[in-house]
Amino acid sequence: MSEKILIVEDEAKIARVLQLELEYEGYQPSVVHDGLEAWGMIQETGYDLYILDVMLPGLSGMELLRRIRRKGTDDAVMMLTARGTTVDKVTGLDQGADDYVTKPFDMEELLARVRVLLRRKGKPAVAEEELVFKDIKLNLSRREAYRGDHLLELTPREYDLLVCFLEHPYHVLSREQLMDRVWGFDYAGETNVVDVYIRYLRQKLDKPFASSYLHTVRGTGYVLKEKSR
CATH class of the missing domain: 3.40.50.2300 (Response regulator)
Structure with a gap:
């Protein structure tokens, strides 16, 4: 609900x-x-x-x-x-x-x-029990992420980043938007922390597989979409 x-x-x-x-x-x-x-x-x-x-x-x-x-x-x-x-x-x-x-x-x-x-306040960000994109699946209640049958060992920040992208596939998300949604409006650090965690997430989500999903949009931010290597 x-x-x-x-x-x-x-x-x-x-x-x-x-x-x-x-x-x-x-x-x-x-x-x-x-x-x-x-x-x-x-x-x-x-x-x-x-x-x-x-x-x-x-x-x-x-x-x-x-x-x-x-x-x-x-x-x-x-x-x-x-x-x-x-x-x-x-x-x-x-x-x-x-x-x-x-x-x-x-x-x-x-x-x-x-x-x-x-x-x-402890409410889920979305109503669905799962978020799915291609062969990526997130179980929101268990906070588990899979690519195919492979369990992705994500940190809480990496997981929350992936949730943002799966909520808005094919939408370019700016660093500021990602920071607001994952770190919150009271975060006082630098926006380059987003780039660091995107790199961490790519190492687990994209690097071991034949196709990559997280892509940089130069001068704007990042987008989740399918693109064969």
Whole structure:
């Protein structure tokens, strides 16, 4: 079952775009435009992630956040607002928000943050039990990776990198996207760590086999696709 996300946003166009993008990613988003109505839904239904606008009619996003946290649940909460001041951000984080995104935002960045939050809260990043590409198979519950019948001995970082590529085959992923999805937004290191781990992953995923899957797109990033040697 895919993760349930409640979007509480009074700007209808923004809410609709978020809903469509999250549905495309395989989640189950619901939309509400009023804080009081949202609180009623929250009391009746459990959600894996809340995306809350700060300025809402009925109840503010901050008040919704406080009520969610008073319930004692560990559900992920992302605050979404046009405000960009440090005071607003600190207030939200102090009240228990897991992340804070300022409008206007980049959709790919927001989706990456959603994936990070759900992983941190112990939710699977995808609904499927397995990810498959050609002769690569990942068992998500056991965190095992195979190429054909060969078990790949991957480190946790290598495994998470491979998950990213299998979730988006044939899509070029930049170093920044990979870093956000695997290392998280609070990682303070250099982006060249991605290149290092891509090299490690290639040694196990591609080198022993007749065909290679991980390819460099010069000046952009990396892509998973089939290409015979």
